[in-house]
Amino acid sequence: MSSATDKERLLGIVLANPVARTIVDRAGALGMSDWYLTAGGVFQTVWNHLDGRDLRAGIEDYDLFYFDGTDLGYAAEDRKIRQAGVLFGDVEAAVELRNEARVHLWYEDRFGVPGVPFTSCADAIDHFASTTCCVGITRSPAGELQVYAPHGLDDLFSMVVRPNPILAPREVYEAKAARWQREWPGLTVVPWPAAQTEPVPPG
Numbered sequence: 001m002s003s004a005t006d007k008e009r010l011l012g013i014v015l016a017n018p019v020a021r022t023i024v025d026r027a028g029a030l031g032m033s034d035w036y037l038t039a040g041g042v043f044q045t046v047w048n049h050l051d052g053r054d055l056r057a058g059i060e061d062y063d064l065f066y067f068d069g070t071d072l073g074y075a076a077e078d079r080k081i082r083q084a085g086v087l088f089g090d091v092e093a094a095v096e097l098r099n100e101a102r103v104h105l106w107y108e109d110r111f112g113v114p115g116v117p118f119t120s121c122a123d124a125i126d127h128f129a130s131t132t133c134c135v136g137i138t139r140s141p142a143g144e145l146q147v148y149a150p151h152g153l154d155d156l157f158s159m160v161v162r163p164n165p166i167l168a169p170r171e172v173y174e175a176k177a178a179r180w181q182r183e184w185p186g187l188t189v190v191p192w193p194a195a196q197t198e199p200v201p202p203g
Helices: 004-014 018-030 040-051 074-087 100-111 121-126 154-158 170-183
Strands: 035-038 062-066 095-099 136-139 145-148
Touching: 004 040, 004 136, 004 145, 004 154, 018 035, 018 040, 018 062, 018 074, 018 136, 035 040, 035 121, 040 062, 040 154, 040 170, 062 121, 074 095, 095 100, 100 121, 121 136
Parallel strands: 062 095
Antiparallel strands: 035 062, 035 136, 136 145
């Protein structure tokens, strides 16, 4: 688990990225009860800091997850995406808003293996291809900054990429890791478990 000091360090680094800071500060205006800034906008900001680069370098987009199981139709998600487009219209980066309650509906078409219905944003973060990337930042309804990091932050701060073989297939992990290593050559990539070629179903 992550210590309070680790989480404070993470927040200090990520919120120094003006794009990440804007997203975290404004996301509450979308009226989402369960949301996180996560994925590359978080862990790649940390890698940039550790490499002494511009904190925004190499980050293709900023993933803003939310969870709303009350309406799984695309139209509801699209309305929220359009709202986010207006809210973040002045941000000089792509902000990708996605309802994680809907991911299982399209996951297999994109990644080639059946998706699983997530129960929350945290559950979705738990299923990233690398445990190193399982980190999210949100604000409580009272405005308190909160960090979700189920595997701790040691690997992130050590620039170690470790597989998380519970959903994403091996080729997805290896493709992502290879792309990341080209952008951040100092990364250490832990190989996919040799005895395991297929994801292990959760539970």
